[in-house]
Amino acid sequence: MTRLAGSSxxxxxxxxxxxxxxxxxxxxxxxxxxxxxxxLSTPTISEVLRRLTEAGLVTVVxxxxxxxxxxxxIYAANPDAAYAVAVSVRDIGASRAPSVVAALCDLTGTVRAxxxxxxxxxxxxxxxxxxxxxxxxRDEAGIPExxxxxxxxxxxxxxxxxxxxxxHVDVHGFARPGLIPEIAAALGTRIGxxxxxxxxxxxxxxxxxxxxxxxFALLWLGQEGLGLAxxxxxxxxxxxxxxxxxxxxxxxxxxxxxxxxxxLQDLVGGAAVLxxxxxxxxxxxxxxxxxxSAAADPGAAGEFFGQLADRISVGLAAVIxxxxxxxxxxxxxxxxxxxxxxxxAVTAAVRRAAPLESTIxxxxxxxxxxxxxxxxxxxxxxxxxxxxxxxxN
Numbered sequence: 001m002t003r004l005a006g007s008s009x010x011x012x013x014x015x016x017x018x019x020x021x022x023x024x025x026x027x028x029x030x031x032x033x034x035x036x037x038x039x040l041s042t043p044t045i046s047e048v049l050r051r052l053t054e055a056g057l058v059t060v061v062x063x064x065x066x067x068x069x070x071x072x073x074i075y076a077a078n079p080d081a082a083y084a085v086a087v088s089v090r091d092i093g094a095s096r097a098p099s100v101v102a103a104l105c106d107l108t109g110t111v112r113a114x115x116x117x118x119x120x121x122x123x124x125x126x127x128x129x130x131x132x133x134x135x136x137x138r139d140e141a142g143i144p145e146x147x148x149x150x151x152x153x154x155x156x157x158x159x160x161x162x163x164x165x166x167x168h169v170d171v172h173g174f175a176r177p178g179l180i181p182e183i184a185a186a187l188g189t190r191i192g193x194x195x196x197x198x199x200x201x202x203x204x205x206x207x208x209x210x211x212x213x214x215x216f217a218l219l220w221l222g223q224e225g226l227g228l229a230x231x232x233x234x235x236x237x238x239x240x241x242x243x244x245x246x247x248x249x250x251x252x253x254x255x256x257x258x259x260x261x262x263x264l265q266d267l268v269g270g271a272a273v274l275x276x277x278x279x280x281x282x283x284x285x286x287x288x289x290x291x292x293s294a295a296a297d298p299g300a301a302g303e304f305f306g307q308l309a310d311r312i313s314v315g316l317a318a319v320i321x322x323x324x325x326x327x328x329x330x331x332x333x334x335x336x337x338x339x340x341x342x343x344x345a346v347t348a349a350v351r352r353a354a355p356l357e358s359t360i361x362x363x364x365x366x367x368x369x370x371x372x373x374x375x376x377x378x379x380x381x382x383x384x385x386x387x388x389x390x391x392x393n
Contacts, residue, residue: 028074086374112141152378197227199373216327221334309345
């Protein structure tokens with residue numbers, strides 16, 4: 001009997017999840033619409049809608065008067081049932097970009113508030129800064145304090161979920177053991193943490209050129225560092241301690257030549273791109289400015305893109321040889337600025353260097369991919385938690 005009861009609860013949760021997934025799409029649906037979309041019976045759909053409505057996740061938004069008989073109620077997800085917050089923290093380095101970009105969205109994914117600010121983490125505790133940022137978002141959106149169900153944090157580092165510690169992070173204070181539990185306790189809500197490039201890959205999967213791919217590798221060319229995200233059919237490979245994809249640490253030297261030790265970061269990182277641009281007489285004080293200037297007049301850039309592509313191909317050849325991805329996405333501000341010119345050069349360089357063929361593309365996301373992916377991850381966590389609550393009730 002216990003097994004049957006458990007199976008029944010699981011089935012109800014699956015039905016509720018299927019219905020809610022459709023109701024989260026723009027526009028409202030009637031019982032008949034949901035029955036067709038989910039292939040559930042009319043009594044089952046009625047029960048699902050009753051449970052979702054009582055839980056505050058779904059509401060009646062109108063009536064359909066265009067059919068014979070009584071007007072059919074139109075249902076939609078209640079956008080105010082729960083909110084998710086996304087916070088992207090980055091080491092600004094020479095980029096002079098905001099060090100914190102954050103947004104708050106409702107249950108349907110509509111962004112209600114967004115802020116950008118520079119935080120001096122040398123003199124500000126990360127916990128205090130993030131609590132203040134979340135409070136500012138909540139005030140701007142005008143929502144109650146208990147309305148936020150999940151905060152998702154994106155960092156340029158590796159999150160070891162077992163130790164609840166961020167590693168390989170250059171932003172001051174964020175490597176402190178115990179920081180994440182402290183933030184969660186201060187906020188009074190669940191908190192998720194992930195690498196910024198992984199989060200960019202989530203956005204690419206949902207919104208970009210990776211949408212229809214069976215899997216892809218995303219190479220992030222940032223203002224300062226490099227990163228790699230590995231999407232296997234929609235699941236990200238994070239590694240035992242969250243460090244999968246730290247490709248900047250990949251060594252490029254022979255064992256008997258340690259005095260010439262360099263990593264891929266030394267070859268393609270922000271400082272290397274800036275130095276390469278200076279060698280070719282390209283104006284710019286940051287890697288992004290250099291690549292933007294070169295892309296605006298490729299003819300005047302000389303061999304800049306060819307040499308940069310050769311360097312990138314060193315890392316991609318290893319990635320392709322090990323993973324054999326059907327698609328490689330070039331992302332990050334440097335890749336986006338290089339656009340089709342960089343893509344053409346990298347494609348040619350990889351064909352010469354890589355043992356296997358993979359399609360190469362530049363990201364199609366124009367907005368802040370890390371923030372978008374952080375929002376997507378946070379919203380998914382909220383929705384999954386709400387469905388779990390329905391299952392347990």
